[in-house]
Amino acid sequence: MTSSNKSTKKNTAQQKHPRYVDCDNCSMQAICQPIGSDNQSIDLTKNYLTRRVEVSTEQSSSQPLNQSTGATLFEQARPLTAIFAVCSGTFKLCQRNDEGIERVVGFRFPGELMGEDALFLEAYNYSAVALGDNSVCEVLVDSLSACSQLAPELQQNLIQLLTKQSYEQQQNSQAIIGKKSADCLLAAFLLNICQRNAKHSGNETEIELTISRQDIACFLGMRRETLSRLLSKFQYEQLISLNGRQLTLLSINHLKQLANQ
Amino acid sequence: MTSSNKSTKKNTAQQKHPRYVDCDNCSMQAICQPIGSDNQSIDLTKNYLTRRVEVSTEQSSSQPLNQSTGATLFEQARPLTAIFAVCSGTFKLCQRNDEGIERVVGFRFPGELMGEDALFLEAYNYSAVALGDNSVCEVLVDSLSACSQLAPELQQNLIQLLTKQSYEQQQNSQAIIGKKSADCLLAAFLLNICQRNAKHSGNETEIELTISRQDIACFLGMRRETLSRLLSKFQYEQLISLNGRQLTLLSINHLKQLANQ
DNA sequence: ATCTTTTATTGATCTACATCAAATTTAAAC
DNA sequence: GTTTAAATTTGATGTAGATCAATAAAAGAT
Structure with a gap:
């Protein structure tokens, strides 16, 4: 399973000026x-x-x-x-x-x-x-x-x-508990954080993931290996893209469909 | 797997007078x-x-x-x-x-x-x-x-x-989300409802289960078949006993141990 | 009481996820 | 820069719990 964008280097686009919420x-x-x-x-x-x-x-x-x-x-x-x-x-x-x-x-x-x-x-x-x-x-x-x-x-x-x-x-x-499978759970989580983040960033499809995989996995109650595999799968399926810490939701509709199972 | 008390019939000890909470x-x-x-x-x-x-x-x-x-x-x-x-x-x-x-x-x-x-x-x-x-x-x-x-x-x-x-x-x-296995989840649930029920009944080890298996399973996010199997297992392991709708916690300590995993 | 319907239990099989292990990437330290 | 450590990804395998299917036991209806 080869993810689409792997070769990009030097993509730690560090935001020097932190954006304060209104x-x-x-x-x-x-x-x-x-x-x-x-x-x-x-x-x-x-x-x-x-x-x-x-x-x-x-x-x-x-x-x-x-x-x-x-x-x-x-x-x-x-x-x-x-x-x-x-x-x-x-x-x-x-x-x-x-x-x-x-x-x-x-x-x-x-x-x-x-x-x-x-x-x-x-x-x-x-x-x-x-x-x-x-x-x-x-x-x-x-x-x-x-x-x-x-x-x-x-x-x-x-x-x-x-x-x-x-x-x-x-x-x-x-939105998190009681999801059928780990796919649904992760989809729901990604939608949830992007939506919440959008309240101040204004962008519902992108987020800078400052949260480590370990923390996400722990929160979702799954192993980091499983999370890693799922993220790879989501990338392969063109649902998301990951550039360093930058996460982009490519197909919100498909993700929503997945989340509501 | 034979559960200990099955032969008891006519145990629907219907409480004519519902107990109102103080x-x-x-x-x-x-x-x-x-x-x-x-x-x-x-x-x-x-x-x-x-x-x-x-x-x-x-x-x-x-x-x-x-x-x-x-x-x-x-x-x-x-x-x-x-x-x-x-x-x-x-x-x-x-x-x-x-x-x-x-x-x-x-x-x-x-x-x-x-x-x-x-x-x-x-x-x-x-x-x-x-x-x-x-x-x-x-x-x-x-x-x-x-x-x-x-x-x-x-x-x-x-x-x-x-x-x-x-x-x-x-x-x-x-107390419910993110439990490792269905055993832990069920143990946590049983302890939780008995404890809450005890606030008015005064008895932390017994509860009259008016809730159907289906509803419990749905709440816990598992299938009723799984719940049924677990209840049988818990009875076999002398953790609980079930007489009709009457549930008794036989070993709160073991259940707590199980729940905290 | 008997018959019907619903609810609960048990069995057999299959799959998603955990677990163990190794490789690879990224970040930190020097 | 190089070295070391931490975080992440990928692989191989085993098991818990879902799913399909069939009884069995309650609960209602007549």
């Missing part, structure tokens, strides 16, 4: 925009919000998963002090179960939230690891809580945000 | 108890709450899944007017995807909520079908919303409720 396309928006209860408006950045905090790969406190180091934004079971929105880059979310076995439970792209599902609970449900040099917006929970008691509008927005978020999470995981 | 053990509690903002308390039942609405098997509007009829409490995609807590009995939740393929996406036991994950969104995410003669408590969303604007206490409770709920949902689905 606030308009961010899930945090509901609680990040200036809130004016009638005439008295609250300056959010003076209260609970810090924009564009860099999370670079250097200082990694611990290795959350066997391989691939990366900056850990927060760790599972630690007290929840803040929730985050991804500004640029990709994060992976890892969860350790009772028996100490770790799994990749999700990925987050620009404009998506992290930690919000444990808001007002004691601790983070999972660890968040930056895949590369990323940035986030940070919302301090205590300050947010204090503010929301002043502004009922904010509280209403918060409920909406949590509901929508929980809904989308459910949709995303629904 | 309000203390119900997830709806946060918004169902009388709320007193200082001295002016709101009478909930006069506003948005109706307790113990019967949902009997008779009048089924449509067959949500290929087999097993049952009263449909609400249907996917219909406007969300109310959220529910199970009082007695078991419900199954079905979801149809874009391609029209239906799946069982969950079950609800007494004290658990339904529809709450779409609160303040347009429509229900799934259909809810009663497995037998059940009952629910109903909370009307419009009235709840109106009330919550009067009582900030209620709104705070609502946020807590939604967060906890979303967390538990995630935990439940995490």
